[in-house]
Amino acid sequence: MIYMELLLSFIQIGLFSIGGGYAAMPLIQHQVVDQHSWLTMTQFADVMTIAEMTPGPIAVNAATFTGIQIAGIPGAVIATIGCILPSCVIVLLLAFVYYRCRGLSIIQGILAGLRPAVVAMIASAGISLIILSFYGQRTLPDDLSSLNGISVLIFAAALLILRKWKINPIYVMAGAGAAGVVLYSILP
Secondary structure, eight states: OHHHHHHHHHHHHHHHOTTSHHHHHHHHHIIIIIISOOSOHHHHHHHHHHHHHSSSOHHHHHHHHHHHHHHHHHHHHHHHHHHHHHHHHHHHHHHHHHHHHTTOHHHHHHHHHHHHHHHHHHHHHHHHHHHHHHHSSSSOOSSGGGOOHHHHHHHHHHHHIIIIIOOOHHHHHHHHHHHHHHHHHHOO
16 A cells, blocks of 8 residues: 555656756655655655755655655655656657647747746745754744754855855765764764
C-alpha cells in the first residue's frame, strides 16, 4: 500500500510541478509533510538540501531520497518513476503540439502567463526554507525573539559573497556548511 501511495503522490508532484525543482518544493512539502506525514519539516529541509547538493534534477533527487526514507530502495525507485513519468508523457505531447502550432500567438500567450506563477512558487519555497532555518518552524512565530542568529549570519555572509564577489555557489555552500559545523559546535 505504501508503494501505491508513494507512486500516486509523486505522480501528482510530477504532474503539477511546472517550472523545475524549486517550483516542486511546495508540492513535495504538501505531500510528504502535510498530507501523509512521512517526514517532519526538519527532515524535509534536510532532504531538499541533499537533493539540491547532489547532481541531477532537484525534484527527482528529492523523490529518490524521500522514497528511501519511507520504503527503502523499492520506495526510491517507485517515487522516482512517479516523479518523472508525467513529465515524460507531457513533454512528448507538448513537443508534438508545439511543433505543429508554434506560430500561433495563443501558444506564446500561454507561455508568458506561466512565468509569473513559476516565480511565485519558487519564491514561496525559498521563503519557507528561510523561515525554517531562521526560526526552526514552518511559519513565522508570533514572538520573533526565537531568531537563530547563527543561521542569519551564515545566510547574510553567503548572500554577500555570492552577490559581491560572484564566487561559485558550490564553494559558498561548502563554506556555509563548514561555518555551520564550526559555529554550532563552538556557540550554544
